[in-house]
Amino acid sequence: MIATVQRLPADVAFVVFSRTAVVAALVALLAVASPHFLTSDNMVIILRQAALQFLLSAGLTLVVLTGGIDLSVGAVLGLSACVGAALIAKGFLLAGIIAALGVGLACGLVNGLMVAYVGIPAFIATYGMLWIAHGLGYVFMKGEVIHGFDPAFRALGAGFWAGIPIPVLVAAVLLLALHIVLYLTPFGRALYAIGGNPVAARLTGIPTKRRLVQVYGISGLLAGFAGLVVIARVNAADSGTGEELLLPIIAAVVLGGTSLFGGVGGIMGTAMGALILALVVNGMNMLGIPTFWQAFAMGAIVILAVLADVSFKRRYS
Amino acid sequence: MSSLALRPGHYPGAAYLFVLLAAAFAFATPDFASARNLSNVGLQAAALTILALGMTLVILTEGIDLSLGAVLGLAGVVMGIVLVSHGASLPLAIGAALLVGLCAGALNGALIAWAALPPFIVTLGTYGMAQSIAMVLTEGNSVTGLPPAVRWFNEGEWLGVPIPIWAVLATLGVTYVLLYHTKFGRYVFAIGGNRRALELAGVRVRLYLAAVYAYAGLLAALASFIMTARMNAAHPTIAIGLEFDAIAAVVLGGTSFEKGRGGMWGTVVGALAIAVLRNGLNLIGMSAEWQVAVVGIVIVAAVALDALRGRA
Numbered sequence A: 001m002i003a004t005v006q007r008l009p010a011d012v013a014f015v016v017f018s019r020t021a022v023v024a025a026l027v028a029l030l031a032v033a034s035p036h037f038l039t040s041d042n043m044v045i046i047l048r049q050a051a052l053q054f055l056l057s058a059g060l061t062l063v064v065l066t067g068g069i070d071l072s073v074g075a076v077l078g079l080s081a082c083v084g085a086a087l088i089a090k091g092f093l094l095a096g097i098i099a100a101l102g103v104g105l106a107c108g109l110v111n112g113l114m115v116a117y118v119g120i121p122a123f124i125a126t127y128g129m130l131w132i133a134h135g136l137g138y139v140f141m142k143g144e145v146i147h148g149f150d151p152a153f154r155a156l157g158a159g160f161w162a163g164i165p166i167p168v169l170v171a172a173v174l175l176l177a178l179h180i181v182l183y184l185t186p187f188g189r190a191l192y193a194i195g196g197n198p199v200a201a202r203l204t205g206i207p208t209k210r211r212l213v214q215v216y217g218i219s220g221l222l223a224g225f226a227g228l229v230v231i232a233r234v235n236a237a238d239s240g241t242g243e244e245l246l247l248p249i250i251a252a253v254v255l256g257g258t259s260l261f262g263g264v265g266g267i268m269g270t271a272m273g274a275l276i277l278a279l280v281v282n283g284m285n286m287l288g289i290p291t292f293w294q295a296f297a298m299g300a301i302v303i304l305a306v307l308a309d310v311s312f313k314r315r316y317s
Numbered sequence B: 001m002s003s004l005a006l007r008p009g010h011y012p013g014a015a016y017l018f019v020l021l022a023a024a025f026a027f028a029t030p031d032f033a034s035a036r037n038l039s040n041v042g043l044q045a046a047a048l049t050i051l052a053l054g055m056t057l058v059i060l061t062e063g064i065d066l067s068l069g070a071v072l073g074l075a076g077v078v079m080g081i082v083l084v085s086h087g088a089s090l091p092l093a094i095g096a097a098l099l100v101g102l103c104a105g106a107l108n109g110a111l112i113a114w115a116a117l118p119p120f121i122v123t124l125g126t127y128g129m130a131q132s133i134a135m136v137l138t139e140g141n142s143v144t145g146l147p148p149a150v151r152w153f154n155e156g157e158w159l160g161v162p163i164p165i166w167a168v169l170a171t172l173g174v175t176y177v178l179l180y181h182t183k184f185g186r187y188v189f190a191i192g193g194n195r196r197a198l199e200l201a202g203v204r205v206r207l208y209l210a211a212v213y214a215y216a217g218l219l220a221a222l223a224s225f226i227m228t229a230r231m232n233a234a235h236p237t238i239a240i241g242l243e244f245d246a247i248a249a250v251v252l253g254g255t256s257f258e259k260g261r262g263g264m265w266g267t268v269v270g271a272l273a274i275a276v277l278r279n280g281l282n283l284i285g286m287s288a289e290w291q292v293a294v295v296g297i298v299i300v301a302a303v304a305l306d307a308l309r310g311r312a
Helices: A010-033 A040-065 A073-089 A093-118 A122-141 A151-158 A166-184 A186-196 A198-203 A208-234 A246-255 A267-286 A291-316 B013-028 B035-060 B068-084 B090-113 B119-138 B148-155 B163-181 B183-200 B205-231 B242-252 B264-283 B288-311
Strands: A145-147 A236-238
Touching (some): A040 A246, A093 A151, A093 B288, A186 A198, A186 A208, A246 A267, A267 A291, B013 B264, B068 B119, B068 B242, B090 B205
């Protein structure tokens, strides 16, 4: 909203228009290819899928804006979900939610401390956290599956309010909140400043290290929250929860046009990226393409999206 | 990140870790220091060392390759399918697998060198693609019923030395010559050190950079022979996560993510340290669940100590 009031730089305009075109092309293609695509049931499925994807990728967007990366989101999500699920299944709903969010926050803060204060490159620190969180998830679950949650909790992932899936409402609220934080608060502007030029950001008085710890902490917290939504949706949790999410999580951010070099992009783009991924997955299911191909599609999409953005930028700016 | 650089008289974290772990495990369990177990450690380290040597070159150019584990899995699957489904000869299957590794690496290299995309995003993308193709080819299952000849890659011996060790020695020899005695090697260090200067000097930097990734892919295929032979089956996800061990071996071995500082010998020590860690945790009876977390913690802690020490 606020972004569109200002005149868009060419590369941002390219992202907006190319992604809109991709969504339009996908919708047109799938509408022709499958009679079931344009049904209201399927629209609900796509929207819910996009909302879940957005919740997964929202925290990472903030990290990438600072020029960092968080490869541990999927694993932290899984660990938080397992810890939360164990408590929720025993009837401690509030304790379970707090525990899941707490585990996510703790993992994220450790990431932030390693990156900002110890000086480990972000992707090696968070890649290490990926394996630590996965490992702790295995230890915690011992190969078991927890399933069957309180219906009140399940509503978070599977429920409806006024005909709209609750995850979609949750994602919409988060989208709006993060957009306002990024564009209208000193905290949000600091993230762009750090991503654009960390030295300049520090010299203008931004506490860059503290901001980095906070942003990785938020990423972990949101991973914990996404974990709750995921297990509420599937009504089960095991140590495999969150596995194989790494690629789609990063894909949505990159598809959204947020630059991996930091300082450029935004949360609206990630919502768009999540919608494109949801359309692709839904389309592949509609066309009966085996799910084994989904990772290929995600990988190719990531590379093509970055290739398109980098090529455009090199030619026109 | 100059803190992670290898300097004279400044041993990489891997050396300390290796000595510390070896002493601790030798003390904790008499089985560790037995000749039989030590040769087992060597065998376990073989595939990792080969993978990590390719990763060393990649990291020296300020790059990263997250796809190596998936490429290893794909190469093994291709070898298995060529052997089992098509009944082809072993040399043909080996050739096919090496070609797969080389092509995957070359694709990474082309996208990174000519399209100038960030290495980790390119290799994350090809990780998904390689993993996906391996799954589609096998429908998610293992390729079993391999001809007995394949096991030679793990059990075979020549002059009393196991074949995996020969494979490591051969890779070390080739990598040593490439890195320290050819123009290619000097450019590898220089690409990380000062790529711009190299380009201004008229060096075809992109070609050499692409070649580095192709070499890493080729070595991943080589490592797949050992792992496939050890399992006596080709599984698409056999090496998922092994790229983390390889990156850790390189970093613990003192090669920096910046400025082309480091070298291959530290990587060998790093790979040995990680193999000792995994072997020792098995011997003291730690459950597989805990091992994943403990290996992650030890590696991150060692990298953190290296970073902090270098800063002081």
